[in-house]
Ligand SMILES: Nc1ncnc2c1ncn2[C@@H]1O[C@H](COP(=O)(O)OP(=O)(O)O)[C@@H](O)[C@H]1O
């Protein structure tokens with residue numbers, strides 16, 4: 001469904017992604033793993049074309065999206081959930097969801113705010129509150145809900161468990177599994193295996209912008225030395 | 234009491250047009266981050282187009298229809314400007330777009346002159362609203378009452394649009410984080426275009442609405458621009474309620490000012506602005522600006538290195554050529570060259586502040602004109618010898634810069650820029666309105682250099698030595714430890730503080746130093762012309778310097794100089810023609826679009842591509 005081939009991305013002169021190549025098949029949850037500064041966020045942005053790869057190709061559902069405007073990428077059904085909960089703090093929960101709203105595509109899910117409030121009950125009570133009044137966990141849920149309002153078929157989740165209370169992380173894991181069961185494809189980035197282990201089928205490990213491992217979670221579990229070398233605990 | 238109420242009502246009526254124009258500017262800035270200098274031009278276009286439509290359309294329906302249509306027409310023009318001029322340069326460094334909007338000002342000025350002629354147009358009276366009503370015995374024009382009623386409705390409609398509709402939600406979201414809005418599937422380009430068109434339509438509407446009160450003339454673009462900047466800054470950039478409140482405050486203040494302090498109406502406005510910003514740095518309803526939070530990160534700066542041998546030789550050759558100029562150049566050429574040299578020094582001083590210090594001053598003319606006025610006042614009122622008066626020009630300007638810098642440097646970004654503009658305008662209005670001392674609009678005359686400098690050639694050499702010396706000195710300071718500290722403070726305040734740099738102090742010194750060098754240029758200027766007028770302190774003079782620095786290239790030290798020479802040279806060539814503003818404006822827009830790195834930056838990139846120059850990365 002999504003394919004990166006030999007993607008190289010830069011910030012000015014800094015070469016941050018080095019020949020990244022992997023694929024994500026429909027219905028899979030793939031974990032993109034690596035330490036802080038490994039290049040996970042840059043990979044996500046390179047898929048969304050918020051950072052345009054200097055060479056290489058990103059294909060989504062057969063379309064070459066390299067160099068497209070981010071809003072066009074989103075319109076194709078790629079949903080981006082940024083790290084650090086970039087919600088619109090001056091807008092209410094409902095207004096945040098409204099920004100994310102896009103008409104459903106053929107075959108895609110058609111989310112409504114009420115369905116999302118069922119998925120994230122905490123948000124339901126706070127629908128009229130401004131973003132800045134929410135707790136960290138609520139803000140993280142809102143970023144996910146906001147992206148789902150665009151009815152994506154594929155979601156990029158950048159470090160969803162970072163800086164969030166364990167109870168909420170568990171809730172988040174349940175949501176992701178539920179979404180997967182409903183046919184959503186997910187690429188998820190994390191610094192460690194805790195959260196990924198619960199939800200992912202495959203893992204891609206990067207370090208310094210270079211791919212170090214690609215395979216199933218079982219394969220990864222069979223090689224603890226890889227985990228120790230490239231991931232934080 | 235009756236008079237008081239009447240004045241209050243007049244003030245409130247005047248606030249209408251001001252609010253519409255200001256809210257447009259505020260909206261545009263909020264979403265696109267563009268400080269639209271051309272906003273006054275759209276206001277002027279609204280007035281002119283409204284005037285023409287009122288001639289054609291009959292009766293009351295025609296009158297109000299004309300106002301509405303003028304707003305729409307200006308909105309469409311704004312849309313075209315956004316698509317043709319601004320859209321190609323959204324990725325350029327922040328604030329670069331304002332150069333393009335300045336080009337638009339020039340183009341609109343000449344187009345208005347072509348179409349409507351040079352004479353002021355008297356606005357038609359509103360049908361059915363010709364007379365006055367008496368409130369507590371005081372006459373109030375009926376049209377004022379109408380404006381009083383209309384404005385809240387416009388404000389309400391705008392408020393509804395922004396708070397209740399999807400478009401409004403997107404606008405507010407984009408004001409906060411436009412990259413994220415794009416990643417969620419919203420086409421930002423059209424959002425920007427729409428907001429720009431809406432903002433311009435509001436300006437046009439304001440222009441047409443005030444026709445029966447003020448008519449239409451070719452100066453109204455700059456006249457409203459200053460007031461609008463003041464309103465937007467007092468209210469808080471991006472805040473509609475703030476714009477409304479501030480428009481009311483300023484308008485009411487103006488009406489009372491005219492009655493009780495007729496000599497200081499202009500000064501009053503800026504005093505209020507300075508006071509508000511000192512208490513509330515981001516305006517009454519503004520939000521703190523955090524640099525870079527809008528996802529607009531430019532290309533990393535290339536390190537500015539001391540000149541290599543090649544460049545040194547080139548500079549030496551250039552100076553030698555300038556020194557030889559009187560041998561074969563005519564008197565006229567020398568006068569022009571003197572102008573250019575002075576202007577280059579002025580521009581270089583702003584470049585120092587802007588390029589090295591990251592401080593965008595919209596009011597740098599305050600120190601240029603300030604220095605000139607210090608010298609001129611000393612000569613006029615104290616018979617000071619030229620040499621001493623000349624020496625005191627940079628010192629006086631530097632002292633003004635210390636005071637103004639001390640207040641302005643509590644702010645950053647666009648608020649800093651606006652506050653520096655306010656101070657420059659404050660100084661201008663002081664000079665303009667304090668006629669007994671400054672000569673007001675008539676300026677100060679007979680400010681001639683000492684006998685030993687009175688020849689054109691002698692003064693040319695004087696200007697050459699001091700301008701080139703000043704520019705080299707600016708360069709030298711840029712490469713001193715102080716210059717490095719200044720750049721460190723620009724690039725990362727926190728890191729600079731961590732390495733023990735007192736960033737505020739460093740900025741303070743830089744601001745005072747740049748002011749001093751501008752004052753030196755001002756001193757050179759006043760004795761080369763023999764006179765000084767308030768327009769050397771005007772907003773246009775500040776803008777000239779800004780344009781030149783941006784056009785030349787912010788990131789290269791030579792930017793200010795090359796830009797200055799280019800600008801003055803072209804200006805000299807073009808001003809011989811009737812519609813030179815049009816040509817100049819189009820040229821500026823053209824340069825901005827084809828050379829978003831500035832002239833020097835683009836030349837260097839081209840040279841690098843052609844292999845003439847080594848790339849910066851090879852050298853490190
Ligand atoms: N905007 C940027 N400009 C320059 N360098 C950046 C920028 N963002 C990230 N980097 C650098 O790119 C590398 C990868 O960063 P990132 O993709 O954010 O890593 P991760 O998400 O895995 O923590 C890091 O070395 C980081 O310092």
Ligand SMILES: [Mg+2]
Nearest residue numbers: 040041083159
């Ligand atoms: Mg990251």
